[in-house]
Amino acid sequence: MDFWQIMEWAAWIISAVLFGWMFIDFLKVGREYSEAMLLSSREGIDELELFGEGKKKGH
Amino acid sequence: MAEQAAGQPQGQQINLLKVLGPTHVWALGVGIVLVGEFMGWNYAVGKGGAYGALIACWVIGLLYTCVAMIDSEITSTVAAAGGQYAQAKHTIGPLMAFNVGLYLVLAYTMLEAGDVLVAGQLVQIGAGELGHNVAFEPFTILCLMVLAWLNYRGVFMTLTVNFVITAAAFLTIIILFIGLEPWHPEAIMKHSELLTGLPYGWLGVIAAFHFGIWYYLGIEGTCQAAEEVRSPGRSLPLGTITGMITLAIAAGLTWYVSVGMLPWEYLGWDLTLAPLYDAARVSGSNFLHVALFVGTLFSAIASANGCINDAARAWFSMGRDRYLPLWFGAVHPRYRTPFRSILFLIPIAAVFALKVPLAQVITFSILSGLLNYTFMPINMFKFRRMWPLGSIRRGFQHPFHPFPAILLMSLCIITYFAVYLGYGRQLLAMMAFYIVASLWFHFYRYRFVRRGDQFTMAWPRPQGY
Numbered sequence: 361m362d363f364w365q366i367m368e369w370a371a372w373i374i375s376a377v378l379f380g381w382m383f384i385d386f387l388k389v390g391r392e393y394s395e396a397m398l399l400s401s402r403e404g405i406d407e408l409e410l411f412g413e414g415k416k417k418g419h
Numbered sequence: 420m421a422e423q424a425a426g427q428p429q430g431q432q433i434n435l436l437k438v439l440g441p442t443h444v445w446a447l448g449v450g451i452v453l454v455g456e457f458m459g460w461n462y463a464v465g466k467g468g469a470y471g472a473l474i475a476c477w478v479i480g481l482l483y484t485c486v487a488m489i490d491s492e493i494t495s496t497v498a499a500a501g502g503q504y505a506q507a508k509h510t511i512g513p514l515m516a517f518n519v520g521l522y523l524v525l526a527y528t529m530l531e532a533g534d535v536l537v538a539g540q541l542v543q544i545g546a547g548e549l550g551h552n553v554a555f556e557p558f559t560i561l562c563l564m565v566l567a568w569l570n571y572r573g574v575f576m577t578l579t580v581n582f583v584i585t586a587a588a589f590l591t592i593i594i595l596f597i598g599l600e601p602w603h604p605e606a607i608m609k610h611s612e613l614l615t616g617l618p619y620g621w622l623g624v625i626a627a628f629h630f631g632i633w634y635y636l637g638i639e640g641t642c643q644a645a646e647e648v649r650s651p652g653r654s655l656p657l658g659t660i661t662g663m664i665t666l667a668i669a670a671g672l673t674w675y676v677s678v679g680m681l682p683w684e685y686l687g688w689d690l691t692l693a694p695l696y697d698a699a700r701v702s703g704s705n706f707l708h709v710a711l712f713v714g715t716l717f718s719a720i721a722s723a724n725g726c727i728n729d730a731a732r733a734w735f736s737m738g739r740d741r742y743l744p745l746w747f748g749a750v751h752p753r754y755r756t757p758f759r760s761i762l763f764l765i766p767i768a769a770v771f772a773l774k775v776p777l778a779q780v781i782t783f784s785i786l787s788g789l790l791n792y793t794f795m796p797i798n799m800f801k802f803r804r805m806w807p808l809g810s811i812r813r814g815f816q817h818p819f820h821p822f823p824a825i826l827l828m829s830l831c832i833i834t835y836f837a838v839y840l841g842y843g844r845q846l847l848a849m850m851a852f853y854i855v856a857s858l859w860f861h862f863y864r865y866r867f868v869r870r871g872d873q874f875t876m877a878w879p880r881p882q883g884y
Contacts, residue, residue, distance in 0.1 A: 364551045371557035375564040379765070382571050386762055389751060398749040400432040401739060403499045403646070404875035 435500060436755035438575045439648040444641045444658025446582035447728065449665050450721035451527075451637035453588050454534060456666075456673040457715045458693035459633035459781065465687025466841070467627030468618040469678040475624065475631025476670050478830065483635035485827035486792055487663040488817035489799045491656035494642040495814025497876060498651035500757075501736030502642025502729075503791060503798070508740070508873055510801040515794065517742050517860045518853060522791040523643075523733035528764055529784035530637065531563075531726035532771035536780075538562040538719040539772075545712060559772050566724045567765050570731065573754045574647050581724050584717040589669060591714025595699055596672045598707045599680070607702060608679030615683060628837040629785070634670040636788055637722070638662055639795075643729040652814025727761065727768075734760040741867045742860070782842050786849050789838065793831045796824035805881035 389398070463472040490503075499505035504520035539559025546553040569577045599607045617623060641659045648654040673695060677686055680698035699711035735757030738747025751758040771780055803820060817823060838846050 362551070364546055364553045368553060368557045371561040375557070375560045378564040378568045382568060382758075382762055385571075386758060389753075389758070393752050395749075397431055397433065397752065399739075399745060401434045401748065401750045402432070402875070403501075403505065403736070403739065404877070 433750045433752055433755065435646050435750060435757070436574065437647055437649050439578060439644055439654065440650075441654040441657040441661070442582055443575075443578035444644055444648060444654050445662045445665070446578050446585050446721075447644055447725050448638045448641040448659055448662035449589070450578075450581040450585040451530070451640045451725035451729070452635055452662075452666055452722070453585055453669060454537070454718040454722040455633035455636055456592065456669045457588075457695050457718045458537065460630055460670070460673065461677065461686050461694040462688075463627035463630035463633070464678070464683050466619065466630065467623040467625075468616065469614050469674075469683045469686070471617055471619075471624040471627040472631065472678075473674055475627040476634055476674055479628060479631035479634060479834075480667055480670065482792065482827060482830040482834070483638055483666075484663060485823040485830075486639050486795060487659050488823050489795050489827065490639050490642055491659050491815045492813060492817045493798065493802055494645050494659075495652045495655045496811065498645040498648070498655075498814075499736070499875065500643060500646035500732040502645060502733070503639070503794065504733055504736055505645075505875075506642075506798055506802070507794065509876060510798050510805060513742070513865060513868060513870075513873065514857060514861060516740075517737070517864075518857060519791060519794055520733055520737045520742060521853065521856055522787040522794075524730050524737075524764075526784050526787035526791065527637075527640065527726040527730035527733070528768055529771060529780045529787070531723045531730060532768045532775070533777055533780045533784065534719045534723035534726065535559050535563045535566075535768065536772040536777055538716060538723065541712070541716045541719065545716075556773060560769060562720060562723060563765065563769055563772065566720070566727055567761060569724065570727045571751070571754065571756060571758055571761050573756060574644075574728065577724060577728060578644075581721050584724075585721045588714045588718040588721060589665065591710045591717075592669055592672050592676075592695065594710050595695060595702075595707055595714075596676055598704060599676060599698075599702060601675070608676070610679045613678060613680075613682055618683070622840075625833065625837050626840045628834045629841055632785055632788065632834070634673075635663070635666050636785060637725070638666060639788075639791065640725060640729045643732040646732075652812075656815035727764070730764050731757050731760040734764060740873065741869060742864065779845070782845050783849065786838065786842075786846060789831060789834060790853070792827065793835075796828040796831075799824040805883070806878060807882065810882070811878045 463475045467475065493506050494502060497506050497509055501520065502523065504516055504523060507519040508516040536559050539555035539562060542558040543553055543555040569580060605611060638659065641655060641662065645651055645655060677694040677698050680701055681694060686694055693715050696711045696715045699707040734747055737743045738745055738760065747760050747763065749759045800821065808816065
């Protein structure tokens with residue numbers, strides 16, 4: 361097995377690990393948090409304004 | 420990343436995190452586009468000759484300047500993820516918004532697939548030049564997964580990385596230009612020998628407009644960051660317009676260098692890799708050869724990174740409004756990203772990257788982009804009529820209205836004709852796809868949409884309503 365074959369295998373393995381990490385995290389988040397909370401984002405809500413940070417920074 | 424992790428949810432509501440500044444907006448816009456200078460634009464030379472490609476660069480540059488100005492005004496006011504989708508919802512209505520959302524998702528997902536495919540093929544070519552045979556597939560998938568992971572973990576780091584690699588790729592174009600000694604005409608670059616007239620006349624020039632889009636395709640993607648920038652009124656116009664200036668410089672340098680190094684007959688049908696890289700290769704300089712290989716690779720990675728970001732935001736916004744299943748509208752409680760949308764679009768991009776020919780993928784992306792640009796002038800007219808100047812606070816007011824909108828519409832019509840000349844069947848097939856999707860939305864999906872929730876901006880009632 362030469363260097364480039366090892367690189368090919370390494371690329372597949374790293375890809376699988378990263379996808380696996382994201383997938384496990386996705387499942388964990390689904391278990392640990394309620395759907396209502398995960399879906400609570402609202403368009404047009406400006407958190408910086410909401411908590412006064414925007415004013416402090418002069419926005 | 421520390422800043423991202425610190426962004427813990429406040430109470431029971433979690434929104435996307437507002438952490439971006441003008442440099443991130445620049446990195447998003449230029450990052451998506453810059454790959455078009457390294458490859459793709461050169462097919463305009465095949466249609467209209469070297470001068471035809473230059474005329475396309477100017478005319479399409481004008482089209483995108485109008486896009487950037489219109490986008491800067493509306494997005495700095497409708498500061499919501501989804502960009503033009505959210506704008507369409509406010510100015511025209513649900514069916515238009517659904518279509519615009521689809522244009523965005525398809526344009527960015529297809530471009531992302533093309534980018535990661537190119538990144539994998541570049542590794543294959545690089546290894547080939549060192550005398551080794553490798554498959555491109557593992558590197559294509561690796562590129563996709565690393566970028567998806569970065570996007571999943573947070574927008575701040577994603578676009579900071581994009582800033583670094585985009586700036587490095589832009590720098591390689593400047594290095595190539597300087598390395599070819601433009602102050603010594605005809606020493607390395609041979610413009611007087613290589614430049615010819617218009618080989619296919621003015622019809623060829625119009626046909627070149629289709630590929631002239633490559634010089635700038637995706638700059639409108641800056642709008643997708645609207646909900647995550649700290650100061651939309653300042654950052655979005657600043658990032659978008661400086662991005663457009665950067666691209667105009669890069670496009671000019673790219674054309675000048677490429678047509679001075681390669682004959683137009685080769686440049687127009689350069690199927691092997693990319694004209695800037697080839698220009699560096701024929702220069703005989705090992706340094707330029709390596710620098711442009713790295714620049715081309717970085718540009719493809721930066722583009723894919725920005726596309727993952729934008730496609731996921733558009734998909735997320737449509738989910739949040741129930742245009743698609745609400746499930747997609749979830750925000751990660753720790754990283755504050757649209758994590759389900761990011762994850763869902765990964766396999767789709769992977770299948771397109773590995774199974775569909777690059778030219779088809781890219782044509783689909785260009786056509787979806789063009790449909791989006793056609794929507795923009797209509798959007799602008801409606802926006803100014805419904806909320807005239809002075810009725811709401813705008814982050815930016817673009818000058819000379821309605822001329823940019825009229826010009827943009829006219830240029831879009833000419834570009835449709837150009838696309839029809841080369842890709843008539845694909846254009847018609849895609850129109851049929853959007854008609855079928857619209858029927859599905861109208862007769863089935865719209866019943867799930869909460870009509871009262873559509874209008875989210877704290878503005879006065881529009882004029883005439």
